[in-house]
Amino acid sequence: MIDEQKLLHNLKKRNRNSLDDIIKIYTPYVSVIVYNTVGCKLSKEDMEEIVSDTFFLLWQNSLNIDETKGNMRSYLATIARNTSKNKLRKYHSNEVLNEQIISSDLTPQDNIIKAENSQFLTELITSLGEPDSEIFFRYYYYNEKIKTISKAMNISLSTVKTKLYRGKQKLKNTIIKRRANDE
Numbered sequence: 001m002i003d004e005q006k007l008l009h010n011l012k013k014r015n016r017n018s019l020d021d022i023i024k025i026y027t028p029y030v031s032v033i034v035y036n037t038v039g040c041k042l043s044k045e046d047m048e049e050i051v052s053d054t055f056f057l058l059w060q061n062s063l064n065i066d067e068t069k070g071n072m073r074s075y076l077a078t079i080a081r082n083t084s085k086n087k088l089r090k091y092h093s094n095e096v097l098n099e100q101i102i103s104s105d106l107t108p109q110d111n112i113i114k115a116e117n118s119q120f121l122t123e124l125i126t127s128l129g130e131p132d133s134e135i136f137f138r139y140y141y142y143n144e145k146i147k148t149i150s151k152a153m154n155i156s157l158s159t160v161k162t163k164l165y166r167g168k169q170k171l172k173n174t175i176i177k178r179r180a181n182d183e
Contacts, residue, residue, distance in 0.1 A: 004072040011062045023055050029073065030054050030080045036152045037084035039144065050087055054080045085134060124171050132163050139164055
């Protein structure tokens with residue numbers, strides 16, 4: 001049986017052997033979380049990098065861990081999900097940028113407007129807060145099915161649908177206000 005409290009305690013003492021033990025024990029767990037978060041959107045190498053980054057961030061922030069507020073699995077799950085989301089966002093923004101550069105039918109002004117609109121929309125979606133923005137990105141940007149999102153985020157199907165509907169309403173109202181102010 002794994003003594004998570006002892007692992008956390010030794011990790012906070014910056015004991016490298018404890019980090020090695022954590023990596024050996026929790027790599028499969030972290031790998032599943034990363035795969036469930038990014039799906040097939042990133043390469044195997046990118047997913048391996050996220051897993052490595054997760055353990056690095058755990059080590060880097062080990063002094064800030066409050067042993068009374070969580071366990072090893074919850075800390076690793078949070079770090080893995082956030083690292084995966086950040087990697088997806090970075091990947092997606094690079095993808096959008098490359099798409100804009102390749103688009104030769106558009107004038108430079110059209111490309112600037114398209115980039116500004118894309119950035120504005122990304123900021124709006126991010127402003128919805130978690131978990132709403134993650135649901136929105138997963139559904140609209142990464143074309144994940146509602147059932148997949150529900151399972152990966154451990155949220156009911158109806159909650160995912162409601163958050164998508166309310167998020168669309170918030171975005172629509174914000175865009176309408178922006179256009180009214182621009183006129």
